[in-house]
Amino acid sequence: xxxxxxxxxxxxxxxxxxxxxxxxxxxxxxxxxxxxxxxxxxxxxxxxxxxxxxxxxxxxxxxxxxxxxxxxxxxxxxxxxxxxxxxxxxxxxxxxxxxxxxxxxxxxxxxxxxxxxxxxxxxxxxxxxxxxxxxxxxxxxxxxxxxxxxxxxxxxxxxxxxxxxxxxxxxxxxxxxxxxxxxxxxxxxxxxxxxxxxxxxxxxxxxxxxxxxxxxxxxxxxxxxxxxxxxxxxxxxxxxxxxxxx
Numbered sequence: 001x002x003x004x005x006x007x008x009x010x011x012x013x014x015x016x017x018x019x020x021x022x023x024x025x026x027x028x029x030x031x032x033x034x035x036x037x038x039x040x041x042x043x044x045x046x047x048x049x050x051x052x053x054x055x056x057x058x059x060x061x062x063x064x065x066x067x068x069x070x071x072x073x074x075x076x077x078x079x080x081x082x083x084x085x086x087x088x089x090x091x092x093x094x095x096x097x098x099x100x101x102x103x104x105x106x107x108x109x110x111x112x113x114x115x116x117x118x119x120x121x122x123x124x125x126x127x128x129x130x131x132x133x134x135x136x137x138x139x140x141x142x143x144x145x146x147x148x149x150x151x152x153x154x155x156x157x158x159x160x161x162x163x164x165x166x167x168x169x170x171x172x173x174x175x176x177x178x179x180x181x182x183x184x185x186x187x188x189x190x191x192x193x194x195x196x197x198x199x200x201x202x203x204x205x206x207x208x209x210x211x212x213x214x215x216x217x218x219x220x221x222x223x224x225x226x227x228x229x230x231x232x233x234x235x236x237x238x239x240x241x242x243x244x245x246x
Contacts, residue, residue: 015055021048025239036080036238041193041227045129046122046185049075077127077185080231080238085180088132088230089113092171092178099173108142110149110172118166122184130168131189133179134226135197141215142174148208149177152200159199165192180230189227197221 009026016023022038057070096102096109137143149172160167165187169180201220
């Protein structure tokens with residue numbers, strides 16, 4: 001990839017702007033390009049990588065008169081965020097105490113953490129992509145009990161296996177749920193969140209309709225969700241590292 005160093009980084013800025021990718025930081029090296037990107041929920045990373053590689057290859061072929069391929073076949077993708085994975089895990093573990101449920105004789109909470117995380121694989125990519133998801137019940141009504149949380153968690157694990165993503169951690173309290181999930185590059189976090197929310201509504205409505213009636217709600221979730229990436233290091237640290245050129 002040596003010719004890329006001679007090619008202006010403005011090329012990648014233009015590509016990202018044209019396709020609505022938010023380029024946070026970039027750095028080129030003799031044999032590779034490193035980008036820090038913020039993506040929309042509907043944007044799958046594999047499609048983003050393919051778009052950037054295809055568009056920059058065409059631009060380099062024209063501007064630098066290259067007759068050989070610019071890029072290798074694969075790529076490395078790592079998630080980062082405002083918080084590190086360890087902090088997110090601890091936050092999920094602390095939800096029952098944070099909301100004052102542990103003092104009860106029968107706390108209406110459920111917690112799950114995978115003893116053996118599911119291995120995910122993708123074509124021509126090495127990746128570790130973590131997301132923190134939060135779903136709130138309709139009007140923040142208390143729908144979940146510990147038993148219902150367990151039943152939903154077990155069902156969600158089957159949904160994840162069927163759709164090709166992994167759930168590493170779940171924390172359920174009566175009016176909202178936190179999850180730590182991992183995706184393959186071909187999936188968007190929007191697809192993952194909708195799969196979990198829609199399947200949960202069907203599962204609860206079909207098997208535990210009395211819980212929705214008791215809470216006086218006609219649907220399970222608020223029509224929105226929180227989704228944030230996290231990683232072994234923060235995005236701020238990644239940006240500083242790329243800016244240093246090391």
